[in-house]
Amino acid sequence: MLAVSMMKDEAPFLLEWYAHHLAVGFTKILVYTNDCSDGTDDMLIRLEELGLGYHRRNDIPEGAKPQPSAINYAQAEPIVQGADWVLLFDADEFLCINYGDGTLDQMLDAAGDANGIVITWRIFGSGNIVDWSRAPVTDQYLYAAPPTWNKGWGVKTLFKFDHDKWKLGIHRPSIKNKHLETDFPDSVKWLNGSGLPMEDYFKFRGWRSIRRTVGYQWAQMNHYAVKSVDSYAVRKFRGNVNNKKDKYNADYWALQDRNEVRDENILRYREKRQAIMDELLTDPVLNKLHFDALDRIEARLEEYRKTDAYQELKQSLIEASQVPITQVSAKPPKARDPAEIAALMSKVEKQNAARPIEERRTKPSAEFIDTHEGGDGFVVGDIDVSAEAAVDWVTNHGIDMPADVRIFSPSQLDMVLRGKYQRKLARLSGRMVENGDTVLDLGAGVGFLSIYTCTIFDRATVIAQEDNASRLVIARNILDHNGFAFGTRLSFDVTQVIWPDDPNKTADAINDLISRYKPDVLRISYAEIGAGVLGNLNLAGVKQVVLIGGAARGFHLASQKVKTAGLHPNEDVSVPEIVVLEQKA
Structure with missing residues (x-):
């Protein structure tokens, strides 16, 4: 089971991310880096020397963006081509398996003959934390957007990889054109994050969940896009993997700093993750690289805190944190044009859509019905009615x-x-x-x-x-x-x-x-x-x-x-x- 990621200047958080995903059950980790200035690449090189993963340089062609460039390299990488299950995700994303004992093995055993699981984001906010801390990300940030908040429904896909048939993608792979009009699409059986069958359209298009497909009972992708105010300032130092303009501003903060619901699911990994991280730090080379990186970033942050720019950023983010979730604005989705969608649909998708609905949608098996917590269908205990959490x-x-x-x-x-x-x-x-x-x-x-x-x-x-x-x-x-x-x-x-x-x-x-x-x-x-x-x-x-x-x-x-x-x-x-x-x- 292979995790693939792209990073730039993630040294303060790298070992936690690495240890966490070893605890989840990934047997191989491959990371592409570009233009690192904080020792991230050196740490990954050392992890490879220790036999704990793989590091590759992301040499970006002129005019290309970092993340798509790394994905193209991964497509041709022998380690990826030889993997069975592959998940491609970012350094601020932590996989949390809610099923069974929290490991990939148990979840995939339960998936049976399915060959993909579509895992939806949970957007985690700052928890109103301002100051920098060396504490683990997954211990510090335990407040998130409600799972019903559809602005946070982007996905990442864990799937059985076949280099000949699949082309890697940021959110999900796509079927190569030469296989679209063969029997291959019929063999694609993907489940959502609750272990329920995905709708057929997602074999061909889409990058986010919708009401009919969202689910978190099996797995969720915890997305820590902002962390604390100081951590956000640190992220501004290094840019982002897609070179998006104006990504790190108050509007983006308001969108990502959601703290309406406490979610402690990921704490199930705390002991195992910390034991792995402690073991990693017994290596003197990795230990020095890790703490040197922390010292450097904290010294740089200390200087930045003395500037007017930092004070302005801090104040703007604190104000943005007060924006109610019902008033958060995001880039409006493009209006759906049925004619345009029909023109974009592949021939095989059109044929599939013409089939009777009972053939296109599989009824969930009985074992997928949720029977835990609140046998009457309600969360156990009193409801905090002092705040509005129904975003929809x-x-x-x-x-x-x-x-x-x-x-x-x-x-x-x-x-x-x-x-x-x-x-x-x-x-x-x-x-x-x-x-x-x-x-x-x-x-x-x-x-x-x-x-x-x-x-x-x-x-x-x-x-x-x-x-x-x-x-x-x-x-x-x-x-x-x-x-x-x-x-x-x-x-x-x-x-x-x-x-x-x-x-x-x-x-x-x-x-x-x-x-x-x-x-x-x-x-x-x-x-x-x-x-x-x-x-x-x-x-x-x-x-x-x-x-x-x-x-x-x-x-x-x-x-x-x-x-x-x-x-x-x-x-x-x-x-x-x-x-x-x-x-x-």
């Missing part, structure tokens, strides 16, 4: 829902982004409720199903109960955002009904609500309410009990208990219908 609102069944990482577990957030949140339950609402019914929703979450019921039934009354009060704050935000006003037809109740260690107390609390609201329909989402609790409920006036989500998954009710739940044997009343709906997607 996505319409789900006519209701705009917040794509907010604070609220939804990964698989459910994915459903929100795709506009398919609680799709099955929304479709079956007519079976659960009749117009004019009073509905008591136990465990209403952020109120989606309660709100949806009020939108489709103009005479239904819904009481949304939720033990987690912060979720009902979000429910009210959803109402306000959508401009819904249902009056007394929708109300919220934060009475606690779940007592995990006391099912009798749980039953008593629910019976109090049933007595108060006299519902026709009792909808239950709490997984804690099983047959034992249900059997102690007074359901005499309830015509239907609907078990959904966690309640459905955790509930196995014998037919006799269904008939007698909550009823005395001699009581001459109608028996409520029990409907079990397990929501999987």
